[in-house]
Amino acid sequence: MAAYEIEIILNRQLADCLSIPVFITDTVGNLIFYNEPAEEILGKRFEETGEMPVEQWSTEFKPVDEYGVVLPPAELPLVKTLTNSKAYHKSFWIESLKGDNQQISVTSYPIIGRTGKMIGAVAIFWKLTDE
Amino acid sequence: MKIKICGVRGSLTTTDPATVLYGGNTSCIGVWENGWQLVLDGGSGIQKLKLDEKLAAKRIDILLTHLHLDHIQGLGFFKPLFDPEMEVHIWGPVSSSESLHARLRRYLSPPLFPVHIRDLPCQLELHEIEKSSFDIGPFSIMSDYVIHPGPTVGYRLSCNKGVVCYIPDHEPALGERGIINDSKWISGFDLAKGADLLIHDSQYTAKEYQLKKGWGHSSIDDAGFFASIADVKHVLYSHHDPYRTDKQVDEMFAEFTGRTEYPFKQEMAKEGMEIEL
Numbered sequence: 001m002a003a004y005e006i007e008i009i010l011n012r013q014l015a016d017c018l019s020i021p022v023f024i025t026d027t028v029g030n031l032i033f034y035n036e037p038a039e040e041i042l043g044k045r046f047e048e049t050g051e052m053p054v055e056q057w058s059t060e061f062k063p064v065d066e067y068g069v070v071l072p073p074a075e076l077p078l079v080k081t082l083t084n085s086k087a088y089h090k091s092f093w094i095e096s097l098k099g100d101n102q103q104i105s106v107t108s109y110p111i112i113g114r115t116g117k118m119i120g121a122v123a124i125f126w127k128l129t130d131e
Numbered sequence: 132m133k134i135k136i137c138g139v140r141g142s143l144t145t146t147d148p149a150t151v152l153y154g155g156n157t158s159c160i161g162v163w164e165n166g167w168q169l170v171l172d173g174g175s176g177i178q179k180l181k182l183d184e185k186l187a188a189k190r191i192d193i194l195l196t197h198l199h200l201d202h203i204q205g206l207g208f209f210k211p212l213f214d215p216e217m218e219v220h221i222w223g224p225v226s227s228s229e230s231l232h233a234r235l236r237r238y239l240s241p242p243l244f245p246v247h248i249r250d251l252p253c254q255l256e257l258h259e260i261e262k263s264s265f266d267i268g269p270f271s272i273m274s275d276y277v278i279h280p281g282p283t284v285g286y287r288l289s290c291n292k293g294v295v296c297y298i299p300d301h302e303p304a305l306g307e308r309g310i311i312n313d314s315k316w317i318s319g320f321d322l323a324k325g326a327d328l329l330i331h332d333s334q335y336t337a338k339e340y341q342l343k344k345g346w347g348h349s350s351i352d353d354a355g356f357f358a359s360i361a362d363v364k365h366v367l368y369s370h371h372d373p374y375r376t377d378k379q380v381d382e383m384f385a386e387f388t389g390r391t392e393y394p395f396k397q398e399m400a401k402e403g404m405e406i407e408l
Contacts, residue, residue, distance in 0.1 A: 009316055114282055
């Protein structure tokens with residue numbers, strides 16, 4: 001497989017240094033990297049899972065609104081970023097792999113290289129429940 | 132394919148007698164094949180390049196990795212630019228803000244240079260490249276962005292004699308963990324993979340690199356590791372620090388090769404070297 005674009009590589013290197021959970025996806029939403037703080041949310045280590053197709057990782061979370069109603073994918077920041085190549089932010093609840101509900105805030109942004117082409121997306125997660 | 136090393140000094144030219152063995156000119160390489168001539172970077176070493184009188188066409192192609200001064204400072208003194216019969220093609224990386232012409236014009240115009248780029252007598256054509264593939268005569272060329280401050284590409288030149296990879300300014304180890312041991316996550320890997328000859332940045336010792344992370348260059352250790360992952364056959368470590376004397380270059384290489392074991396041929400790049408593939 002060809003190497004990733006350097007903008008993706010640099011985002012991974014940055015994510016490696018951060019204490020906040022970061023997901024990096026390709027242009028169709030396949031999860032190509034998540035950092036150690038994100039492993040806590042996923043409940044799995046990146047070294048164990050490697051890259052995850054969008055169908056796999058997106059079903060492992062159950063995003064819901066404040067009334068417990070499941071959010072359609074089109075309302076999730078990362079999906080909107082992948083669709084529109086813009087940055088989005090939203091707070092909602094997810095049912096984690098441990099079965100508990102966590103309120104989180106998600107900021108997502110597109111990775112757009114020097115040529116103006118979108119080559120991936122990043123989602124940054126903050127847990128709000130503990131605050 | 133003939134490769135001539137015309138400039139190996141990083142960042143700044145040197146005139147100190149203690150640097151004459153490896154040379155004080157900044158980045159420039161000449162490549163010849165089947166009546167075609169390419170120039171890799173236009174550092175001060177370009178003054179050592181002679182135009183091949185047996186060129187198949189009155190054309191020369193200059194492939195710039197980026198526009199830091201040590202890679203373009205010789206351009207204004209390159210004779211084909213002043214020959215109205217010469218077709219000169221300059222290839223350089225796309226920037227998100229300014230055209231290649233606008234960026235070259237900053238140097239090729241007063242007060243930095245007396246001649247405006249628009250007044251150069253040659254038939255000049257500029258080509259903006261990114262992750263690109265293109266052919267020049269017998270050469271198939273691949274370019275791709277590599278990690279270095281500002282828009283910077285590396286090149287992979289292929290012809291039926293072999294493959295040369297040129298990445299003179301490169302910091303693949305930038306980050307918390309250094310080079311990630313997974314080829315998908317290594318800047319420049321696709322350019323270097325399996326090359327017969329890799330000319331790569333090795334400006335620092337491993338100890339020096341710890342104080343210069345983010346400056347855009349490699350330690351010789353990282354350059355060697357990069358070459359081993361890319362499975363190249365021969366490496367020329369280049370872009371020597373301008374403050375490093377010949378004696379220190381030799382010591383750096385001896386110290387490095389004394390504690391590492393790589394299966395490929397490795398040498399410190401030296402001005403005047405010629406390699407035939």
